[in-house]
Amino acid sequence: MKKPTIKDVAKAAGVSAAAVSYALNGRTDKVSGETMERIMEVIESINYIPDFSARSLAKNQSKLIGIVIPQTESHKQLILENPFYSEIISGIEGKLREHGYHLLLSGVNQGESYLDLSVQRNLDGAILMGIYPEPFYDGFKKINIPIVLIDSYINDSYFKRIGIDDEYGGYLATRHLINQGHSNIGLITGAIRKDGVVEKRFLGYKRAMREANLFYNPDYVFEESMSYEHGLAAGKLIADKYPEITAIFATSDLVAFGTMRSLMSEGKRVPEDISVIGFDDISMSKMFIPPLTTIRQSITEKGAIAADSLIQMIQGRTELDEKEILLPLEVVERGTVKFKS
Amino acid sequence: MKKPTIKDVAKAAGVSAAAVSYALNGRTDKVSGETMERIMEVIESINYIPDFSARSLAKNQSKLIGIVIPQTESHKQLILENPFYSEIISGIEGKLREHGYHLLLSGVNQGESYLDLSVQRNLDGAILMGIYPEPFYDGFKKINIPIVLIDSYINDSYFKRIGIDDEYGGYLATRHLINQGHSNIGLITGAIRKDGVVEKRFLGYKRAMREANLFYNPDYVFEESMSYEHGLAAGKLIADKYPEITAIFATSDLVAFGTMRSLMSEGKRVPEDISVIGFDDISMSKMFIPPLTTIRQSITEKGAIAADSLIQMIQGRTELDEKEILLPLEVVERGTVKFKS
DNA sequence: ATAGTCTAGTTAAACGTATAACTAACGAGG
């Protein structure tokens, strides 16, 4: 009951193991049509399946793609609870499978460890999302595998980047609120780190305010984390201390959910008393009640495109390659933003 | 700039490759403390990282765990948009990483293909969620790797099962509604397949009704799929045609979201006019407005326990092994169920 | 002193596949 190897196939087909290997790799210059057929029949009949470990060893390519998603230290588990990540992964996996690659999913705790993984497993490439300390990226350059970065502003031509114009997104969201007559606009957002998406969205917020000749009030920006919980806290604060705020830009849908929840528990109605716009359009946002007005990016498509790009890099087709792909953005009006009367 | 191998280490430490291998595997009977230290220093200094492909080939164990999640034919991508799955995966990944295993994530389209994957990659084990055609399971038995099933009622002692008592869950949900004075209770649920979780929850629903001497009306069960969209459709139907229904048991939170949404667009208030209870308690449910009353199971814990069990099976510790582990269930009262006045 | 036992290694073969280098057979061209 051992699993059949290439040698078993060879024996049964009356050829050498090498011939089988060539056949498997479609080398028509090495095996005749006749022999090819015979080999294939044998493969079918004894149910032979090639071993990727051996192949990986011999060819030094694993057909494995790693995907790294950020990890908070408090959390032992993946942040997959954030639907944004899982939707991206969904997009990535679909595309990879289509192309015969497999997906190795791993969180990363100390930064170093993921590199090990890449080397251990001979990853053919990796997709990183989130933001990491500098040396983390250098490591990948050293081991010299193709990398695509999702939502990163690391400007190094070694990496290919897939993202959106976050500044514009922030601008779009804020302008939408302004267009609806609002002028006291709160911003609830994650930690503003240099070159992170959050910073850019923040910049867009400020630009929209400036363009509309509105006063930018630093007290109105509530910066801490991209979590539901932060939305909760900031919403309460606004309801309690800043009754003059009539609209809020939350830089992720999850944050928007938290915000709306505490706003409502404090007796404010959304959107009648206060408008809220989110960011991302995760699949849950249309389900929310009221359905969330937000900045839409096509999340699973983002994953698919990242996977596509990576595969192209692996296969050495760098010709038509820009180093950055920006996906379109649009505001989708649903039920949480209302004209200020 | 080639990646260092065990031979490089051996040379630098002045020992044989075998010695290094023994050192790496902590065989203190084969290498002295002194030599061990020297080897470790060399490893550190030249930055040697063992190659899993080679190791996998030699040891016939890959330290890779596969996880299979179901795929609808319409959908090329993973059903990771359903937070239930991503939360489970999160739990699995955390535990696996803790034990030095890595996670291979793959959807499965025709059933057959995943088996290939298991063989190709020499998977040490796999975790399956969802429900598949019979032959799918037989395949795994043939290749003889440890398997744990999540939420499955395949009663074969070859497999270890992690789940909940779905019948009891259905009973709990329904009884909660009954306790709140409701008697016309709708059931919105996925396709009832023999031995699926849905069937069991349905059974629990019927038992609760019977025990309370309530009339079981088949017209009140809306069976189609576990999706948001089905919730939407069924909710509308109820609002339109069955105004006498005052409470609904939706067999997943996602379904409940859909139900509530269309109920509300039809002018019904939840929970004032109609109560809704969900099932699962995905992380989004507490964020919903109003927050969803539901049957809580610890989803990420389920994943973690599945991973734990699998690892135990792999390591041959089958002693303390029941073949099935059932996780606790409880109703968590939030804002969508109200006493019928 | 002799045989036996331990310790700390070494050597060699094995895991399953890929591929460079070689070769036998055949036909073509001169």
Place this chain on the structure above:
DNA sequence: CCTCGTTAGTTATACGTTTAACTAGACTAT
């Protein structure tokens, strides 16, 4: 007839690790 080229393979080695089997030397017990 001899050489050359082509076709369809085969042989042998390599990929990086593990591990069974062997061994040299030191120590122990008799």
